Amino acid sequence: MMTNEHGFSLVSFSIVLPLILFIVLSLLFSTSLLFRHRQNQHVCQKEVLQLQSQQSHHLRQLLSLNKKAQNLRRQRKIANKVLNKALQSGQPKAIIAAKALQWAIKSQQLILRNKQTTIITQAKKNMAQSLKRIKHNYSKNQVFTTVQNHPLSLPVIPQGITSESPTYHPRPNIEKWQIVALSWSWPLPKPWQRWVNYMNIKSKKLTGQCAGTLRKRNRQWREELAAYH
Amino acid sequence: MVNNRGTAVVEFSISAVMVVMLILMILSVAYFYFAKVTISNSGYNALICIAERQPKSACQRRAKKTLEKHLPLGHLDQVQLKQSNSWFRVNINWTFFNDHKVHYSKSLRY
Numbered sequence: 001m002m003t004n005e006h007g008f009s010l011v012s013f014s015i016v017l018p019l020i021l022f023i024v025l026s027l028l029f030s031t032s033l034l035f036r037h038r039q040n041q042h043v044c045q046k047e048v049l050q051l052q053s054q055q056s057h058h059l060r061q062l063l064s065l066n067k068k069a070q071n072l073r074r075q076r077k078i079a080n081k082v083l084n085k086a087l088q089s090g091q092p093k094a095i096i097a098a099k100a101l102q103w104a105i106k107s108q109q110l111i112l113r114n115k116q117t118t119i120i121t122q123a124k125k126n127m128a129q130s131l132k133r134i135k136h137n138y139s140k141n142q143v144f145t146t147v148q149n150h151p152l153s154l155p156v157i158p159q160g161i162t163s164e165s166p167t168y169h170p171r172p173n174i175e176k177w178q179i180v181a182l183s184w185s186w187p188l189p190k191p192w193q194r195w196v197n198y199m200n201i202k203s204k205k206l207t208g209q210c211a212g213t214l215r216k217r218n219r220q221w222r223e224e225l226a227a228y229h
Numbered sequence: 230m231v232n233n234r235g236t237a238v239v240e241f242s243i244s245a246v247m248v249v250m251l252i253l254m255i256l257s258v259a260y261f262y263f264a265k266v267t268i269s270n271s272g273y274n275a276l277i278c279i280a281e282r283q284p285k286s287a288c289q290r291r292a293k294k295t296l297e298k299h300l301p302l303g304h305l306d307q308v309q310l311k312q313s314n315s316w317f318r319v320n321i322n323w324t325f326f327n328d329h330k331v332h333y334s335k336s337l338r339y
Binding site for chain 2: 013016019020023024027030031034038041045211215217218222224225226227
């Protein structure tokens with residue numbers, strides 16, 4: 001009896017083909033999930049760094065005014081002494097000149113204080129605006145929520161607060177204080193969800209977290225990624 | 230009448246060997262591709278880990294552990310993390326059956 005053996009390869013392939021297809025599809029699926037996760041994580045990191053970059057800019061601006069503030073405080077002390085001496089001497093011309101000097105310095109101090117307040121307010125406003133923008137702008141499925149964000153104001157402590165021109169210094173432990181952490185979630189598209197059901201995975205969304213802070217580098221405060229667990 | 234039984238056995242064994250080889254080849258290619266993606270992902274995570282100023286040894290250990298867990302076949306030659314004042318760098322070398330090497334290197338400047 002003659003048998004036809006030509007169909008063997010075809011039969012083998014039809015058995016193997018689903019296996020190959022399953023492997024290829026699983027690989028493509030897991031790879032695209034990994035890349036999507038990384039892409040979303042990258043967006044999160046970019047946003048958090050951008051936000052901290054604004055804050056570092058304001059912090060640098062504020063700290064750069066410290067020298068002038070110190071000088072004005074010193075000048076004010078001298079002007080006060082000059083006025084006291086003039087008052088003791090009782091000479092009207094000397095008193096007027098001393099008072100004029102004191103007022104000139106005081107007005108400079110007030111202008112400087114106004115600048116400092118503007119920077120602090122602007123930093124606070126920018127932080128709030130940025131967080132609002134991040135939460136509302138990402139309608140492309142990626143949903144952001146703030147995990148940790150207590151520093152809505154610049155991380156500085158004023159010194160000489162009773163003076164018209166205080167100096168501002170970075171808080172101790174600023175790296176921890178300034179951490180802004182965002183968490184994100186990305187619901188899987190419907191065709192993917194079917195695949196997830198098939199693979200028996202419970203979660204139907206990708207999630208992640210990122211954080212940024214300020215750190216001193218090369219004598220300047222700069223934005224950096226931070227660990228947040 | 231000719232007896233075809235011997236020819237059928239020979240054909241069957243040749244086809245079976247070919248099918249098995251094809252499956253092995255496809256599986257190897259798939260595994261190699263998976264390894265590349267896993268290495269790139271672990272490398273990137275390690276880079277972000279040192280950029281977050283976590284201890285270098287902890288980042289290195291985590292990357293090694295992940296790679297060894299996910300890639301049981303093949304040999305992890307090197308997981309190296311470097312950092313300076315202005316950059317972070319990760320180097321990973323992995324070998325699959327002695328002659329297929331995967332080298333991953335990425336730097337992050339700031």
